[in-house]
Amino acid sequence: MPDPIHINCINCNYNLVGIDLAGLCPECGSRILEKCFWCDYDLTNTSPNDNCPECGVPAINSIGDGVLATTPDALLQSIYTGFKLASMLIPVSVIWLMASLFLLGSLAWNPDRSTFNLVLILVFLVSKLLILAILFGWSKIALPIPGLPESIAGTPQRKLLKLALITYATIFAISIPISFIPANPDPAAASELIGSIKITILLIGLLSFIVLYYAQLWYMQWFTKLIKNKMMHKRAKQMVWSGPLILVCGLILTLGIVIGPFIVLALYWNMLVHIRKDLKAIRQHTQALA
Numbered sequence: 651m652p653d654p655i656h657i658n659c660i661n662c663n664y665n666l667v668g669i670d671l672a673g674l675c676p677e678c679g680s681r682i683l684e685k686c687f688w689c690d691y692d693l694t695n696t697s698p699n700d701n702c703p704e705c706g707v708p709a710i711n712s713i714g715d716g717v718l719a720t721t722p723d724a725l726l727q728s729i730y731t732g733f734k735l736a737s738m739l740i741p742v743s744v745i746w747l748m749a750s751l752f753l754l755g756s757l758a759w760n761p762d763r764s765t766f767n768l769v770l771i772l773v774f775l776v777s778k779l780l781i782l783a784i785l786f787g788w789s790k791i792a793l794p795i796p797g798l799p800e801s802i803a804g805t806p807q808r809k810l811l812k813l814a815l816i817t818y819a820t821i822f823a824i825s826i827p828i829s830f831i832p833a834n835p836d837p838a839a840a841s842e843l844i845g846s847i848k849i850t851i852l853l854i855g856l857l858s859f860i861v862l863y864y865a866q867l868w869y870m871q872w873f874t875k876l877i878k879n880k881m882m883h884k885r886a887k888q889m890v891w892s893g894p895l896i897l898v899c900g901l902i903l904t905l906g907i908v909i910g911p912f913i914v915l916a917l918y919w920n921m922l923v924h925i926r927k928d929l930k931a932i933r934q935h936t937q938a939l940a
């Protein structure tokens with residue numbers, strides 16, 4: 651059960667410490683305990699000290715900022731940093747991709763290959779570092795939140811996300827040394843073997859990326875529900891089908907100019923930014939009450 655010091659009115663943010671939680675908010679007059687935040691069950695006849703009769707989540711969790719109001723601030727800060735990394739690095743990666751394509755394109759005409767090859771290695775390394783940093787951010791987002799009732803703790807979502815992150819990171823680590831193996835070695839017989847190994851790694855990598863995308867969306871569906879962000883909860887649900895749909899339509903409509911991935915990325919980035927802002931607000935509010 652949350653420490654009552656953090657309880658606030660969900661409508662007007664009024665500090666409800668010491669007030670009868672079964673009644674009305676003294677500031678805005680709305681019912682303090684209305685609906686279960688997890689299953690929408692009507693809690694007007696339920697005591698704030700009881701559990702929701704429908705889903706079993708403590709009724710007190712439906713008051714105010716939600717269950718994260720009692721989460722230790724150090725943990726919230728880590729999760730916040732994870733969201734910050736994962737969201738900020740999306741535009742950074744897009745800019746980096748554009749800049750390196752431009753740079754490599756302008757160097758491609760130079761007969762001296764040494765600069766081109768040097769820049770190519772730099773582009774390769776920085777791109778890998780960016781992916782590593784995003785994965786690091788997601789490992790922070792996936793940190794377990796203690797003290798939640800098991801039914802809303804997001805355990806299956808977290809298990810899948812961690813598994814997907816570890817799988818993707820493993821394939822990622824394997825792919826780096828393999829990409830340095832020349833495509834046409836001596837003897838020629840080895841060339842075919844290396845080619846098929848490279849294609850296999852590429853396909854497994856693509857598959858693990860798709861799994862990671864859905865694992866992240868499933869996790870976000872749970873997390874947005876926990877922080878009571880209905881708009882982003884809807885987004886996380888929509889992106890399950892709209893993501894691949896926009897991707898495919900973008901590829902077909904623009905005939906090779908890849909606009910689909912950018913739309914999906916923008917929607918996805920925007921969702922992470924919204925959640926990050928919510929977390930910041932929850933942290934500020936909890937700090938102000940403490």
Ligand SMILES: [Zn+2]
Pocket residue numbers: 659660661662663664675676677678679680
């Ligand atoms: Zn109020």
Ligand SMILES: [Zn+2]
Pocket residue numbers: 686687688689690691702703704705706707
């Ligand atoms: Zn409920």
